[in-house]
Amino acid sequence: MINLLAVKAIYFHEMNRTRRTILQSIISPILSTSLYFIIFGSAIGSRIKEIDGVTYGMFIVPGLLMLNLLTQSVSNGSFSTYFPKFNGTIFELQAAPISGVEMIIGFVGATATKSIILGLLIIATASFFIDLNILHPFLMVFFLLMTAITFSLFGFVIGLWADNFEKLSLIPLIVITPLVFLGGSFYSINMLPEIWQKISLLNPVLYLVSGFKYSFYEISDVSIWTSIITILLILLILIVITLLIFKKGYNLRN
Amino acid sequence: MKKNFIQIKKVSKIYKNKFAALKNVDLNIQEGEIFALLGPNGAGKSTLINVLCGITYHSKGDIFIDGIDLTKNRKKIKSLIGLVPQELHLEAFETVFDNVNYSRGLWGKKKDNNYILNLLKKLNLDDKKNNLLMQLSGGMKRRVLIAKALSHNPRILFLDEPSAGVDIELRKEMWDIIYTLKKEGVTIILTTHYIEEAEEIADRVAFINNGEIILVEDKNVLLNKLGNNKLVFTLDNSFKKVPAVLNKYSYKISKNKSCIEFFLSKEKNEVSDILLSIKKSKMDYLDFNIEKRSLESIFVDFIKKEKK
Ligand SMILES: Nc1ncnc2c1ncn2[C@@H]1O[C@H](COP(=O)(O)OP(=O)(O)OP(=O)(O)O)[C@@H](O)[C@H]1O
Ligand SMILES: [Mg+2]
Numbered sequence: 376m377i378n379l380l381a382v383k384a385i386y387f388h389e390m391n392r393t394r395r396t397i398l399q400s401i402i403s404p405i406l407s408t409s410l411y412f413i414i415f416g417s418a419i420g421s422r423i424k425e426i427d428g429v430t431y432g433m434f435i436v437p438g439l440l441m442l443n444l445l446t447q448s449v450s451n452g453s454f455s456t457y458f459p460k461f462n463g464t465i466f467e468l469q470a471a472p473i474s475g476v477e478m479i480i481g482f483v484g485a486t487a488t489k490s491i492i493l494g495l496l497i498i499a500t501a502s503f504f505i506d507l508n509i510l511h512p513f514l515m516v517f518f519l520l521m522t523a524i525t526f527s528l529f530g531f532v533i534g535l536w537a538d539n540f541e542k543l544s545l546i547p548l549i550v551i552t553p554l555v556f557l558g559g560s561f562y563s564i565n566m567l568p569e570i571w572q573k574i575s576l577l578n579p580v581l582y583l584v585s586g587f588k589y590s591f592y593e594i595s596d597v598s599i600w601t602s603i604i605t606i607l608l609i610l611l612i613l614i615v616i617t618l619l620i621f622k623k624g625y626n627l628r629n
Numbered sequence: 630m631k632k633n634f635i636q637i638k639k640v641s642k643i644y645k646n647k648f649a650a651l652k653n654v655d656l657n658i659q660e661g662e663i664f665a666l667l668g669p670n671g672a673g674k675s676t677l678i679n680v681l682c683g684i685t686y687h688s689k690g691d692i693f694i695d696g697i698d699l700t701k702n703r704k705k706i707k708s709l710i711g712l713v714p715q716e717l718h719l720e721a722f723e724t725v726f727d728n729v730n731y732s733r734g735l736w737g738k739k740k741d742n743n744y745i746l747n748l749l750k751k752l753n754l755d756d757k758k759n760n761l762l763m764q765l766s767g768g769m770k771r772r773v774l775i776a777k778a779l780s781h782n783p784r785i786l787f788l789d790e791p792s793a794g795v796d797i798e799l800r801k802e803m804w805d806i807i808y809t810l811k812k813e814g815v816t817i818i819l820t821t822h823y824i825e826e827a828e829e830i831a832d833r834v835a836f837i838n839n840g841e842i843i844l845v846e847d848k849n850v851l852l853n854k855l856g857n858n859k860l861v862f863t864l865d866n867s868f869k870k871v872p873a874v875l876n877k878y879s880y881k882i883s884k885n886k887s888c889i890e891f892f893l894s895k896e897k898n899e900v901s902d903i904l905l906s907i908k909k910s911k912m913d914y915l916d917f918n919i920e921k922r923s924l925e926s927i928f929v930d931f932i933k934k935e936k937k
Contacts, residue, residue, distance in 0.1 A: 384734025388727075395722055463718025467777070469684045471735040474705035 377480070381473045385481025389402040389455055393489050397455055400489065401496060401554050404443055408497050411439055411596055415561070426563050427594040432505045437587035438560025441580070444522050445555055449547045452486040452530020457537050475621030478533065486527035487520075494519050507591075514590035514599075518606065522583060525610040526551075554580040559588075564596045579605060631695065634660035634816055635681065635785070640690030642676055644839075649857075650676040651687070652840040658818060663811055665831035665848075666820040667928060672838040674820040675715055678787050679779050682712045694785070708736060711783030715790045715820075717770045721763040725754060728762060729776045734782035745780060751806065752776050753799075767794045775803070779810075786810060786821040792826055804830050824928065828852070836928055860891040860900055862907075862914040872910035878903060893919075 393400060416432030423431040459465040469476065501507055509515050537543045557582035564572050575581055576597075586602030589595040595602070635658040642651040652672045656665050666674045667931060679685040681692065683703045689842055692699040694706045718843075729745050749755045752772045757765060762773065771794065778786060788807075792800050800823075807817055807830055821827055827834050827848070834851060835846040878899065880891045893899050900919065907914070 378737045380737045381735050381737065384731055388731050388734075391723070391727065463716060464720055466684060466712070466714050466716075466718060467732065467735065468683050470707060470710070470712045471732075472704045472737065473735060474704065505826065 378473060378477055381471065382477050382481045382484075385473075385478065386485050389482060389485030390488065392455075393485070400493070404447075404493050404497055405423050405500050408439060408443070408500040409504070411435065411554055412501065413614045415512065420440070427592070427596065429592050430505070433507070433592065434563075434588075435505065435561055436498070436505070436623075437591050438526035438555070438558075438584055439501070440494055440519075441522070441560055441584050441587055442552075442555045443497055444519070445526050445580070446493055446525055446547050447493055448486060448490045448526035449530040449551055450544070450564060451489055452483065452527040453537060453543050454530075455482050455486055456531050456534030457543050458534075460534075460538075460576075475618065478621075479528070479617060483524065483527045483531050487523040490523035490527060491519060494523065509591055510593050511590040515587065518583070518586050518590055518602075521610065522605045525606060525613060527611070530612045532613065532620065535620060542597060551580075554578055555584070557581075557583045559596050560584050563594075579609060582606070631660040633657040634695060635818075636691075636693040637681075638693075639679075640677075640680065640687050640692060642673075642680060643688045649815055650840050651680070654690070654837075654840075654842055656835065656842055656845065658816065660816050661811060661814050662832045663807065663817045663819070665827035665834045666814075666837055667824065667827055667834060668820075668837035671785045672837045674837060676840075677771055677837070678712070678789050678818070678820065682787060683711075685709045709784045711778035711786045713771075713774045713778045713786070713788045713791055717767060717774065717792070717794075719762045719770055719773060722761055724759050724761060725749065725765070725773055725776075726758040729773065729780050729789055732777035733780040738781045742770055742823055748776050748779055748842065753802065763804055768796060768799055771795055772799070775806070783815065785816045785818070788817065790820055790822065791905065792821060792823050799908065800826070858893045858919055860903060861918055861920055862889045862891075863916040865913055865915050867913050872906070874906045875903065875909055890920075 412432060412435075415435055418433075420431035425431070426434045459468060499506065533543065533546050557575065558578050559575065564575045564581065567575065582597055582602045582605035585596040586599060586606065589599045589602065635656075637654055640651055640654045641649065643649050654673075654677065656847075666677065668674050676685065678686045681694070681699075683699065683706060693711065697705055697708055723731075726745065726749070729749065730740070730742075733741070733745065746755065752775060754769065754772055754776060757769060760772065765773065771791065775788075775791070778788075791803055795803065804826075807819075810817060819826075819831075831848050834844075834846060834848050837843055848851070852908040861914050864887055871880065871882065871889065875891075878891050880889055882889045891899070891903055904917075
């Protein structure tokens with residue numbers, strides 16, 4: 376049986392933490408999205424001809440969304456589980472009658488909620504700069520939800536694993552950001568030489584960006600089904616890893 | 630009242646670095662009693678508490694709480710327990726009220742604002758309920774931790790050094806709270822360095838040293854058996870020998886003849902008799918006082934004996 380009251384307690388505790396930093400949480404994505412549109416959408420974008428039939432400003436929306444979703448989910452997720460270890464309040468989570476699953480739902484749920492709000496804010500900001508016409512809104516929302524949940528969970532695991540601040544920022548910095556930039560966020564992979572196209576296909580983030588592009592404009596680097604299966608597969612693998620970690624008695628003091 | 634509410638059977642704890650913090654600990658705690666764990670720094674008090682609370686896993690032995698095997702059903706056992714940890718670890722930017730509420734939620738209890746407000750009042754925190762935790766003094770933080778532990782109506786309360794950094798007034802208030810909880814049937818296990826605290830509130834006392842329980846005894850029995858007081862006279866140079874009238878008392882003269890100690894028996898009030906006899910026999914002295922043999926000195930003796 377899932378203890379819903381405990382899940383709720385964790386969820387709202389985390390959401391309150393977010394509320395305390397609300398300004399920073401809203402302003403920074405709006406600001407960075409606006410900058411991207413001013414620089415890449417208008418200034419440089421006006422010199423770039425259309426890609427796959429859409430203007431460059433429109434083309435970068437799914438990638439920008441993915442970039443923010445991934446980095447924010449991972450860093451917020453990892454912070455939420457690392458922080459109690461750092462300030463010592465972990466003792467309470469360890470002493471409380473809560474299972475690993477309840478902890479995951481509470482923490483990951485809160486982080487994912489934050490990411491989804493962020494994603495919607497970015498889409499709203501983007502619509503100020505370009506005419507945004509989302510061809511498959513439900514599919515788009517599906518990818519938004521799945522990406523937010525999956526990478527919040529990824530962050531959660533990193534937070535459990537990390538025992539110092541360096542490790543905490545390492546993964547977003549050296550893994551997530553490069554994968555997003557190399558995943559066709561700001562270009563179409565058929566603009567690359569053939570060998571690099573092949574190498575790009577090893578990057579899982581490419582499949583996710585492609586899924587987003589499809590749901591926005593029906594343009595994509597890989598088939599939409601490949602994208603859907605990829606995100607579900609990543610989520611499944613992460614769930615298994617997390618449960619294994621909990622079974623081993625995660626960060627318990629020895 | 631259940632007998633042997635908490636059963637600890639041959640429990641050992643070996644930390645990752647191979648350090649044995651608990652060695653074959655055998656202990657039974659009754660429901661509704663106040664049980665004090667005494668021991669020097671590093672004795673293993675916190676380790677034992679953390680094991681019982683399910684925070685740390687023990688390496689060997691069995692633990693049953695309310696008949697439930699700890700290793701088989703940690704969740705069930707954790708739901709019975711409130712813990713006030715030794716360290717003052719609290720979130721910084723949350724209000725007192727929200728944070729105490731959060732604990733109640735973590736233990737799966739329905740929201741009950743009145744209960745929490747009452748609790749804060751009992752702990753003298755009601756005027757601080759909207760303060761951020763980082764705005765509190767150390768003693769107030771300790772009280773918040775007590776409120777958090779009580780927020781979910783535990784049947785067992787662990788207090789790991791509840792009096793560390795707490796002033797005398799608050800300590801008295803805390804004892805009152807502990808007494809009230811005992812009346813409500815809560816089982817209380819505490820560790821302390823203040824021996825007077827154990828003397829004041831505990832029903833039973835265990836001495837722990839180097840990860841081993843070296844004595845478990847009813848507090849009153851212990852004090853009676855070993856807790857005799859001494860009447861000590863500081864002597865001046867003119868002292869030659871003890872007047873014969875005093876021979877019926879048991880006493881000891883220090884080697885340099887600077888003081889004489891009379892060992893008082895618990896039952897009779899011998900102090901006035903001795904004083905009277907001394908006055909009659911015109912024995913000179915500079916000063917006198919009564920030295921209480923506290924649990925502390927009993928404890929120190931015990932540890933010394935252990936070392937021999
Ligand atoms: N995580 C750990 N890893 C290794 N050794 C530990 C760990 N935690 C505690 N110890 C050791 O176990 C012993 C008992 O520690 P514990 O904290 O239980 O003592 P204590 O009786 O609570 O002491 P104090 O009165 O100082 O609080 C100490 O020697 C300590 O160094
Ligand atoms: Mg301790």
